[in-house]
Amino acid sequence: MDNAKSFIPKFRSGVKDTNIAPLRDFNRRILRRSKSVSDLKPLSSLTSKSGVVPLKPITIKSTVANGKSSSTTNLNTITSSKACISNNRMGVASLKRNIVTIPESSLAAKRQKPETKIEKPKPAQTKDVPKPARAPKPASYDYKARYNLLNEKHTTLVATHKEMKRQLTEMKSEYEEQVSKLKTSESEKTILESKMEVFMNELLQLKQKHKSVLSLLQQNEELLTTERCKYETECKKTEILTTELNELKETYCTCRKLLETTTATLNETNGKLHCTLEHLDAYKSQLNDSEATRRELHEKIQNLKGNIRxxxxxxxxxxxESDRSLCNINYVDEGTIELRNRENHKSEFIFDQVFPPEATQMELFEDMAGLVQSALDGYNVCVFAYGQTGSGKTYTMQGGQTDSTVGMFCNLYFSYKYSVDPLISMSSVTNGIIPRSMDLLFATINKLKKVGWEYTLQVSFLEIYNETIRDLLDNHPKHHEIRYNEGKGVTVTNLKIQPIASVEEFHELMETAWKYRAVASTNFNEHSSRSHAVTKIYINGVNSESGLVYRGSLNLIDLAGSESAKTSSDERLQETKNINRSLSALGTVILALSNKDNHIPFRNSKLTYLLQSSLAGNSKTMMVVNISPLDECYGETMNSLRFAFKVKGVNINARRNKTYISPTE
Ligand SMILES: Nc1ncnc2c1ncn2[C@@H]1O[C@H](COP(=O)(O)OP(=O)(O)OP(=O)(O)O)[C@@H](O)[C@H]1O
Known part of the structure; x- marks a missing residue:
């Protein structure tokens, strides 16, 4: 019993031991003493009925599942914390921290079976609780007293038990309330977690965005660096350009001043130029007038000289021929030649000019040069070399091999007189009428260019042998016919007419023609003396300023030998007859022209037919009668002189081939 008494306070206080061992011992002692089982009390009843024991707040011990850390959280603290969460809706960070601290698994376990240890109420301090006055200890035999005592104790314990039960009920309801709060908090937590998840996703997206923005920023920075470098380079360039611009501005100012000065000078010069142009126009019209006057005067001179010279x-x-006896020839004056025969019979002939043996090619051409100008002025010019074989016709028309110092000086004089390039006139001292005419033609054409004349030249070479025409520029023999047309004049069918732009071109063509003439004949010398060689230059001049067009021609003819049939051998007789017929026809035509007959028999021979245009009114003719100095040729010489004298009597009324074109043509 003592032990039981001593135990109760201990139990009440709850200080010493919460172990059930003492209770067991107490029960054993009761049993030993009372010998009744009813004395025995369950532990629960003992504890619940001890109403003197002050209750302490129940604490819940929770262990973190991972074991690494453990925490003991007061239930009130949790409640208040959760309430705080639910009420204040703390920030995600705070909640997260709490969630991290208490893992979900652990919390779930707690929800199912919370590890709650109800701390045993600590026994009240013996000091604080006034010890009840100890009832006198009933005697061991006083079972009634003892029973009453025990009954009182039992009543006390029952009350305590009831109080504790009430407290427990309160605690349970409080617990349930806390649990419901916890559930609310958990649902809130779930919502918060989902929100957090959303936030996390947003955060992740934001992080990605941040990352992309960062990379973009980095790229932009690089770009910015590049652009900055460019900008700096451009700045430097701008500086250089600014410097250059300033320099250019200065140059511009200088140039502007210069321009102003130049403009003033230019205006002054323009005024002068205008005056000069007016003068030039006046001079030009004067020049044209002079040119026209010159042509008129030239024409008059030619007319005074006679259209057939x-x-x-x-x-x-x-x-x-050094050992041969010479004919007695007397040169009375410039135009008179006197021949005496062996009987000293005198025959005198008057011509426009007589050239003794020492006369040079240049001297002869001086008389002819005016005709070249006439051809350029639109006249048909015809130059014949007449004479017996070997009298010097080819030499007169083409030239020879003589190298004469006198001739050279004469040529220089010629180039000076006619303003022809000395090199041209000196090209060959022995050049005859044909090459010299070409030199003079081209030289004059170049001069006339300055007063607006443009000339084009063409050339044809043919020979009439035995009354047959042969084109000397065509290797392939063709049949040629002479045609006469009022508009075109005389033309030869199938004849090659080549344009020539220079003297050189003409000489090349002439060489070709003469070569062909030589190849075509078995004996060139004989052949050449038996054919009439006709070189024709077609001249076409246009003056774009005045609108004048001149179409002239220059016919240069090396006639066949004029010896009579008596002096010819039998085999040459036919040739001689043909030659004489053509020469006789030429004489007849000239005579008819001289007599101004209505009918001129041009068609009596190929030669006269061919030269119709050159012999008719619209022409200027010159005949060079070549005679041999040999006494043995006296008869042929007399024939030639008589023939020439007959020709000399013809007075041809020349008409210029002048037409007009509009300046735009
Ligand atoms: N004025 C001259 N001065 C020097 N030599 C000349 C002169 N005239 C002619 N001759 C020479 O006389 C010779 C005969 O001249 P050329 O051949 O010109 O005569 P031709 O009348 O043409 O003869 P053919 O009728 O046979 O052609 C040639 O050797 C020539 O060089």
């Missing part, structure tokens, strides 16, 4: 040329004896 006859020159007589006596060739010198050639090397192999």
């Amino acid at each position: 006859v020159l007589c040329r006596v060739r010198p004896p050639v090397v192999n």
Whole structure:
């Protein structure tokens, strides 16, 4: 019993031991003493009935599942914390921290079976609780007293038990309330977690965005760096350009001043130029007038000279004729030649000019040069070389091999007189009428260019042998016919007419023609003396300023030998007859022209038919009668002189081939 008494306070206080061992011992002692089972009390009843024991707040011990850390959280603290969460809706960070601290698994376990240890109420301090006055200890035999005592104790314990039960009920309801709060908090937590998840996703997206923005920013920074470098380079360039611009501005100012000065000078010069142009126009019209006057005067001179001029040329004896006796020739004056026969019979002939053997090619051409100008002025010019074989016709028309110092000086004089390039005139001292005419033609054309004349030249070479025409520029023999047309004049069918732009081109063509003439014949010398060689230059001049057009021609003819049939051998008789017929026809035509007959028999021979245009009114003719100085040729010489004298009597009324074109043509 003592032990039981001593135990109760201990139990009440709850200080010493919460172990059930003492209770067991107490029960054993009761049993030993009372010998009744009813004395025995369950532990629960003992504890619940001890109403003197002050209750302490129940604490819930929770262990973190991972074991690494453990925490003991007061239930009130949790409640208040959760309430705080629910009420204040703390920030995600705070909640997260709490959630991290208490893992979900642990919380779930707690929800199912919370590890709650109800701390045993600590026994009240013996000091604080006034010890009840100890009832006198009933005697051991006083079972009634003892029973009453025990009954009181039992009543006390029952009350305590009831109080504790009430407290427990309160605690349970409080617990349930806390649990419901916890559930609310958990649902809130779930919502918060989902929100957090959303936030996390947003955060993740934001982080990604941040990352992309960062990379973009980095790229932008790089770009910015590049652009900055460019900008700096451009700045430097701008500086250089600014410097250049300033320099240019200065130059511009200088140039502007210069321009102003130049403009003033230019205006002044323009005024002068205007005056000069007016003067130039006046001079030009004067020049044109002068040119027209010159042409008129030239025409008058030519008319005074006669439209058919006859020159007589006596060739010198050639090397192999030194032992031959010469004819008695007397040169009375410039135009009179006197021949005496062996009987000293005198025959005198008057021509426009007589050239003794020592006369040079240049001297002869001086008389002819005016005709070249006439051809350029739109006249048809015809130059014949007439004479017996070997009298010097080819030499007169083409030239020879003589190298004469006198001739050279004469040529220089010629170039000076006619303003022709000395090199051209000196090209060959022995050049005859044909090459010299071409030199003079081109030289004059170049001069006339300055007063607005543009000339085009063409050339054809043909020969009439035995009354047959042969084109000397065509290797392939063709049949040629002479045609006469009122508009075109005389033309030859199938004849090659080549344009020429220079003297060189003409010489090339002439060489070709003469070569072909030589190849086509078995004996060139004989052949050449038996054919009439006709070189024709077609001249076409246009003056774009005045609108004048001149179409002239220059016919240069090396006639066949004029010896009579008596002096010809039998085999040459037919040739001679043909030659004489054509020469006779030429004489007849000239005579008819001289007599101004209505009918001019041009068609009596190929030669006269061909030269119709050159012999008719619209022409200027010059005949050079070549005679041999040999006495043995006296008869043929007399024939030639008589023929030439007959021609000399013809007075042809020349008409210029003048037409007009509009300046735009
Ligand atoms: N004025 C002259 N000065 C020097 N030599 C000349 C002169 N005239 C002619 N001769 C020479 O006389 C010779 C005969 O001249 P050329 O051949 O010109 O005569 P031709 O009348 O043409 O003869 P053919 O009718 O046979 O052609 C040639 O050797 C030539 O060089």
